[in-house]
Amino acid sequence: MTLTRREVLGAVGIAAGSCALSSCAMEGMGSFQDGTPKPVFPWRYAELDPDITAQRAYSNYKKGYCMYATFKSVTSQLADKYGEPYRSFPVNMMIYGAGGVAGWGSLCGAVNGSAALVGLFVKKEDEIKQLVDELFLWYQQTELPVYVPQKPALNIEIARSVSSSVLCHVSCTRWCKVSGHKTFTNPQKERCKRLSADTAKKTVEILNAHFASRFSAALQHDEKTRQCMPCHTKGSKLQNTRGKMECNSCHSSLADEHMNKGNEQSV
Amino acid sequence: MTLTRREVLGAVGIAAGSCALSSCAMEGMGSFQDGTPKPVFPWRYAELDPDITAQRAYSNYKKGYCMYATFKSVTSQLADKYGEPYRSFPVNMMIYGAGGVAGWGSLCGAVNGSAALVGLFVKKEDEIKQLVDELFLWYQQTELPVYVPQKPALNIEIARSVSSSVLCHVSCTRWCKVSGHKTFTNPQKERCKRLSADTAKKTVEILNAHFASRFSAALQHDEKTRQCMPCHTKGSKLQNTRGKMECNSCHSSLADEHMNKGNEQSV
Structure with missing residues (x-):
């Protein structure tokens, strides 16, 4: 692939004025260190095909599991398109997020990797939150997995379940209940592969919309969680928690009286 | 800083045979993309001072919060020492892990960033698990924060609490209960700053030990969790969960009868 100087500079976000690449030679690593242009942050995103992204994530899973799968599904496409700095990102580190x-x-590693992508391409904190909120709410509320690979590693029908949580532990257990399969089995792995594909696809849809200035939040918290927040989260009377996970997912034993009491108090 | 060719090659793990840096000039970005040596994975770690690491993490927090704080506390020291590839790692992406x-x-972003460091420097999956297990068990079981900065951003005594969880939500709420402070307050932020310093320090102690071939696991799961695992985790009869978080942290409403029933059944 041949690129013009302008294309490459644009792609990696290098400020031409600070560039001293022509002086970098192995004999002068001092100048390599000090003179090589550091890619400008955030790294530049380019619109990607959601379906190709899903396929890549599904395929990546076998080498590095869920977080690696979603993260690399995007960076590998940008590496194919632009080369550096995407090519040299140490994607193998993302294996840490597995399970x-x-x-x-x-x-869940799939959303950890996807949130990391948002962090790589989006600088403003309020925008990171908006995009991650949409992704995590989608993950919590959607019957997954939807993705069906053309050449499945395990060719069986995979049941769909609603995780009600972004936590791997909860997400997997709920799927096991619905599907009748155990954890650490091939069907569970196949489910997580397809879930990684769905999550990568959704991430790219969100990023595509954001960078085309057409993103708008479509999802909101479930009703029970919205009942809890006025008493417990930022700006509330108690203000004794942090977080946006579905409350009922763990606090399922709280009686209705607790809710009613809270509602009465807040009147 | 001046380094010999050997030092630089060793530091970044570049295979000398594949190196074509001397041919990279802005006019020939094709050769920059194809010829520049990609850093060998995993990236090379060098023994670091745990106390300096803690100071850096504490200081980093104000720019990018917990995950950024721990991750950059290590990579910035290696960047100071060796330059590339550490210098060009897009550390700002780690802001995504905040809260x-x-x-x-x-x-918790502090442990997310620390686990990412383990993933960057350690390749073997069983070794990643061993090191992360030790770090996460320490985080769950230790009264934190211990770190007291020389120049605190908020000069008050910070209460210590045991999180019993690696989740930010649980960790913060438990600290609020012990300290009497609310979430989203300056004391809570100061607590998380110091917690990030402690976590970065522990991570470097673990990495130092690992790369000096003197790491051995010192911690184990709490007694209640060890009671749950024989029925629910890998290799068990039910095998319906994944995970190593403290069970009682969420499943606190399970009656003793549940435990006893399980113990009877497993006899």
Whole structure:
């Protein structure tokens, strides 16, 4: 692939004025370190095909699992298109996110990798929050997985479930209940592969919309969570929690009286 | 800083045979893309001072919060020492992890950033798990924060609490209960700053030990969690969960009968 100087500079966001690449030679690594232009942050995003992204994520999973799958599905396409700096990003590090980080069942790796992509391409904190909110609400509320690969690694019908949580532990257990399969089995892995494809696709749809200035939030918290927030979150009377996960997902044993009490108090 | 060719090659893990840096000039970006040596994965770690790391994490927090704080506390030291490729890592992306990822209260950003460091420097999956297990168990079980900055941003005594969870939501709420402070307040932010310093320090202690071949796991799961695992996790009869978080942290309403029933059944 041959690119003009303008295309390359635009792609990697290099400020031409600070560029001293022509002086970098192995004999002068001092100048390589000090003179090589550091890619401007945030890295530049380019509109991607959501379906191709899903296919890549599905395929990536076998090498590095969920977080690696979603993260690389996007950066690999930009590396194919532009080369650096995408080509040199150490994507293998994202293997750490597998199974809710090293098997801990905390944050689902598919959304951890997708949120990391948002962080790579979007600088403003309020915009990061808007895009991640939409992605995480979609993940919590949607029957997944939807993606069906053309050449499935495991050719069976995969049941769909609503996770009601962005946590791997909850998401997997709920799917096991619906599907009748156990964790750590091939059907569960196939489910997580397809879920990674869905999540990568959704991420690219959100990023495409954002960078085309046509993103608008479509989803909101479930009704129960909206009942909890006025008493517990920022700006409330108690203000004793942080977070936007579905409250009922863990606090399911709270009696209706607790809710009613809160509602009465807030009147 | 002047480095010999050997030092630089060693530091960034470049295979000398594949290096064509001397041919990279702005006019020939094709050769920049195709010829520039891609850093070998995993990136090379060098022993770091845990206390300096803690100071850096504490200081970093004000720019990018918890995940950024721990991640950059290590990569910035290696960038100071070696330059590339550490210098060009887009550390600002790690802002996404703030408040359990964009304020969602899921995985604590301090441990998310630290686990990402483990993923950057350690290739073998079983070793990643060993090191992250130790870090996450320490985070769950230790009264934190311990770190007291020389020049605190907020000069008050910060109470210590045991999180019993790697989740931001739980960790913050438990600290609020112990300290009497609310979330989203300056004392809570000061607590999270110091917690980030502690977590970065612990991460470097673990990485230093690992790369000096003297790491051995010192911690284990709490007793209640160890009671749950034989029925629910990999290799068990039910095998219906994934994860290593403290079970009781969310499943606190499970009666003792549930435990006893499980123990009887497994006999």
